[in-house]
Every structure is written in structure tokens, then in C-alpha cells.
Amino acid sequence: MHTKTIKQLAEGLRAGTFSSVELTQHFLTRIEKFHALNAFITVTQEHALTAAKQADKRLAEGNAPLLTGIPFAHKDIFCTHGIKTSCGSKMLDNFIAPYNATVVDKLHHAGAVMLGKLNMDEFAMGSSNENSFYGAAHNPWHENVVPGGSSGGSAAAVAAGLAVCATGTDTGGSIRQPAAFCGITGLKPSYGRVSRYGMIAYASSLDQGGPMARSAEDAAILLQAMAGFDEKDSTSINEPVPDYSRHLTESLQGLKIGLPKEFFQHGLNSQIAQDIDNALNEYRKLGATIIELSMPTLTMAIPAYYVLASAECSSNLSRYDGVRFGHRCEHPADLTDLYLRSRAEGFGSEVKRRILMGTYALSAGYYDAYYLKAQKIRRLISDDFQHALTQVDVIMSPVTPSHAFTLGEKTADPVHMYLEDLYTIAINLAGLPAMSIPIGLSADTPEAPKLPVGLQLIGAYFSEAKLLNIAHAYQQVTNWHQLIPTGFE
């Protein structure tokens, strides 16, 4: 049951082949069996079975939405009323959210059955899931390999068949990079498409929630339930949500694909470059033409991103002060001591580095040199994308410079880890939608395990339907998205 698509499961539920309770129990059993993956921070077994019973009732009554009775899981960044919402941090280890995120409410109303809360890098800061207070999740393709981050638990759970699909969030690549590392399909929507209300903030001008699933078809269904205007989010966009599933099967004849040459230079693994060539050939066969682009400011995305994201992080995370909720140190001597020690004890090293970096970039005398400069570069990058997207329908690129790396390989040098985000962060700066779809597996050698490869699709604002269409067309003629890691069949 864990290899079926949402549509197949929905049909099975409606035909009475299995009930949502049986389906939910199947996934709960798998979660228990593959506990060592550490994909979940919290498993909400009772909650899930109650929701499944309600779903079965709703299905019996007829007219239930498509996601009714489908087991999925939330990244632990989305507030869930009455359920621990840790954001991967010791700071919020004792935090039982007092309200639901809009995305949580929406999926609940759609009838989806929440299995639990997924592992992630602390406050979504990381590219390997190793910054989680609860320990790293493991990649189902190899236990010694990272699943990527920050939505590493989401990617691992979906790839391992512990949930049909999952929510993720993406500030600099946190949906796309783990999707690529675990061989699943992930979509970061346009900024403002999915409500950020109740999604714990890291860098508010960059954060965006989105679907992680086993195919573009499933991602379209999940995005449909997540997207839409929300008056509780001041940056939510009041644009109609198209029917994402309806556009999936449109022809790609005449599609213009742009390749920014800056994304195919030194540093890109040669096997990944080859896999991308192969995928582009499939697109040619589907009727697409390839156009080379030059977007010179892309190379400045990493420094600009880490200034802006750190600055917004230092401001957003100032709310964790040990007074109203979250971790508080024992026996504070005075108020300053309470702040200093509660924050020192509650935050991990990477979060501390970014708070310090952001505080520095925003401090008197440095604001113009770092923060303002980065905002100007953000403009140039955004203009570069806008210009490129007048020439082509979609931009394609690698998602990551290399395959998933081994646990511990990059933790010693934070800057080394940041370079992992080379191909994904510029898209967040521009606020555009982008996807990662699986397009290959690395060669199986005694030294290195077989690991998935992702292709990034980048579109214009609110072109999610087009991206899903482009991804779906590829998934109709290839089967990379259907591969299942050994041991999880």
C-alpha cells in the first residue's frame, strides 16, 4: 500500500478494498519498523487512528475530498494544536502548540490523516538534518548518508514509504535538496502561495511551505490542499489557485528550456551533469528546445543569502527569551542572565552562528556594507531571473553539486555546508517557484552506495501548474520516481 499513488489509494478507499484505519495502521507499523531512520520527532498514533475513523465515516457518507483518509506527516515546523511542535530545537522541546498553522487546518479539513511530526534541522537551518536536537534522520538509500535538509525527515519518510506524502518548508533549498538526496519530488511554491501562519519563522522574506511526494501527480494534489490566500498571513497573495491536477497532462511541444551556464561550471559532479544531459534529451523527445542562458549574478547568491537569512533569523529568533514559552534556564541570577543562559542552552551551534552573524550584519556601522549590499544583490538576481524567464518557459539546473554526502562529512566547516545550497538559494531570493524531480541514480560501487540525483525546474511567479506539468510529462516516460530504496519495498 505504501507504493501506491494518492489517486490509487483514494480509489481503494472508495471501493472498500481497505479502510483508512487499515491504511493508517499499515503506515504506523512501518514507522515503528523503520524507527532507526529517525524520520519522526513525534508519532501521533492515537490522533491518527481517530482521524482515520472519521475519514472512513466521511468516505462512507460520500463526497469526501480526494485526500480523505490518506496518511501523511507534517514537518515539525508547522504548529499543531495540542501536539508538540519542536522545530527540531531543544528551545521548543516542551512546546505544545496552542493553535494550528493554516496549512495544518487546511489538510485537516481536506480529510488527510496526520501520522506525526517530522525531523528537521533546528529552526530549518541546515542542509543535512544533522542540526536537529533529536539527532539526524538517515537517508533510506544508505544509512550512513544524510537525507539532506532542512526537511530531511519529510524526504526520508516519503522515500521510505512511512507516509504517502509530507509537508516541507524551503528557505534556501530545504524542500528541493532533501527531495533530490532521497529521490522524491518536492515543490517550493512562489513566495506567498502557501500561508506562513503558524509555520515557525526562520527568514520571513524567504520561507515558503510546499509539498513533498513520490510523484508530480501526488505533489499537485497535496499543493492543491495547501495553497491559497490566508488573511492571517500578511504576505499571503490573493490570487486564485488553479486546478493543478488538470494541467498535468498538457503537451510540452514547443517548450523552451533555459540552462544558466553559471550553474553548469566547475564544482558540479560529472555524473550529475551526465544525468541532467540524459533528462534534457527526454525533454527534447517530448518536444522541448534548449537555450543557453547567462545569469552572472547567480554566483553572488550564497553570500547575499547568508547575510539576509541570518539577519532575518537574528530578528525572528529574538522571541525565544525564556519568558513566555520554550526553554528557561534554572535559577537565573537576573533578567540578563535569564536571557543569556536560556538562549545559550536552548539553541544549537548553527542557530547560534546565524544569530551572531545576523546581529553583526544589522549592527551599527555594518548595516550598509552587509545587509543593504545583500538586498541590492538580491534585486540583481531577481532581475536576472525575470529577464531570463521572458526568453524561456522554464529554467533547468542541478539541485545539488554532488550526491548526498555521509553523516559528519561537512559538519566541521559551516561554510563548506553552505556551498551545498549553490543552486537552490537564488530562487528563494527571487521568490520564484521551483521543483526537484528524481532523474537518476549514481553508479553502485564498493566505496559509494547508489544514490538519487535531482533535476531542478524553475518557473515564473505562480507557474506551479506549469512546473508540475513539466515534471509529470517526464515522469510519464521515465521511472526514476518509482524506484524504492532496498529494504523498503
Added chain:
Amino acid sequence: MLLTTNDVKKIAYLARLGIEDHDLEAFTHDLSNMLNLMTQMNSINTDEVEPMAHPLPQSQRLRADNVTETNQREHFQHLAPHVEDGVYLVPKVIE
């Protein structure tokens, strides 16, 4: 290194973030490397460029000035480490 341990102590205090003395060297080293990466931005001329704070060029949405939230003080204070008679307790600030 672009920063000294004293710089980092100062920044940490501004952020109200306690840093143990034995961690100062490592943070100074990492933050200097991060700053080094960021100075790459200087290789691009941005003199005439308008800074971009937000991905979408939209103004702040306004709403009617009506009360929309209900009082949930007790509900929210359940989460607090220390409350008494409806107020959050912290160490004495004024003697």
C-alpha cells in the same frame, strides 16, 4: 581572521546569547569564515541598484480595525515556564 574574540563577545551580548569562554575561539573562527564568504559581494558594483527587501512588490495589506482575537491568556500562559496571578514571572528587575 576578520573578527576577534572580543568582537564576538560584543555581538553575543547584543544578541543576548551566552557563549562559553571555551567556545569563543571556534565561533570567532567560523564567523570570520562566514564574513570572508560575504565579502565576495564587494566584487559586484551595486551603486545604482534599489535594495530589494521582499520578493513581491506589494504594499502592506490593511484590514478594518475590528477586534478579531479572543482573549486566550490562560491558554497561552499554560506554556510559560513561570506565571503567577496571570502575569509572567522573571527575576526582579528593579530593586
